[in-house]
Amino acid sequence: SRKCKAACINGREPRIDYSRCVACMDCIETCQHGAIGFRMREKAPAGQTEKNIIHQAGKNQTDHARRSFLTTTVAVATTAALKAQEKKVDGGLAVIEDKKIPVRATPVVPPGAWSARHFAQHCTGCQLCVSACPNNVLRPSADLQKLMQPEMSYERGYCRPECTRCSEVCPAGAIRPITVGEKSSTRIGHAVWIRKNCIP
Structure with missing residues (x-):
């Protein structure tokens, strides 16, 4: 918590304020006990088997990758269009x-x-x-x-x-x-x- 640049780790509770975290990963490098990690977590709905969970996770990752690619493409195209129309003026x-x-x-x-x-x-x-x-x-x-x-x-x-x-x-x-x-x-x-x- 002392090493955190954004001061978002509360070591007493313990709790991380993800709204302020800038993902600098200094906490992972500093921790020598493996108490902090960085990974995606998904909650499984009640009644699903482990096999179904693994299959669903793989499908979700594929869908998420496609969605991320399309979102990024649209964002880049929109930014390029706005920059092309932006006037080159100083203030x-x-x-x-x-x-x-x-x-x-x-x-x-x-x-x-x-x-x-x-x-x-x-x-x-x-x-x-x-x-x-x-x-x-x-x-x-x-x-x-x-x-x-x-x-x-x-x-x-x-x-x-x-x-x-x-x-x-x-x-x-x-x-x-x-x-x-x-x-x-x-x-x-x-x-x-x-x-x-x-x-x-």
């Missing part, structure tokens, strides 16, 4: 031209993170901050060491000074809650002029 004010993503030696983490190291250790990659960002500044990292953890990228927008949404939704403590005043006094990154991208 609804100006049209954005496609920009090259610069190679950054150090990733820029959201304001509210203690440090890049603390952020990498505590972030579970749940994508809540990415989905909550109104200007699409946060995006999932493609780096294998920090896969799916958010990093700031200014190719699609800018980080609004009055916005603290990412610090409000983080369940793991990677981004601590901050005020607008604290954010204004935080140095987020170091600005660099890229000559070839400049249009006088």
Whole structure:
């Protein structure tokens, strides 16, 4: 329960709050007694034999796989259609031209993170901050060491000074809650002029 990033394990009762669990699997790695596992459970209706249960489970798994495939396909198609119609605007004010993503030696983490190291250790990659960002500044990292953890990228927008949404939704403590005043006094990154991208 101390190792849980989302603080959803109550070791005294014992009970797990699945509404907050982000499936980081740290509890399974930490437990040395095999008390915690991760598997699908199904309750058998009264009066069924073990053979019938196994047959029904196999059929349910096949149906579930088909249903999941169709749901995922529809979701991907819908998302692609919406993205195609989405206007490329920065905060609804100006049209954005496609920009090259610069190679950054150090990733820029959201304001509210203690440090890049603390952020990498505590972030579970749940994508809540990415989905909550109104200007699409946060995006999932493609780096294998920090896969799916958010990093700031200014190719699609800018980080609004009055916005603290990412610090409000983080369940793991990677981004601590901050005020607008604290954010204004935080140095987020170091600005660099890229000559070839400049249009006088």
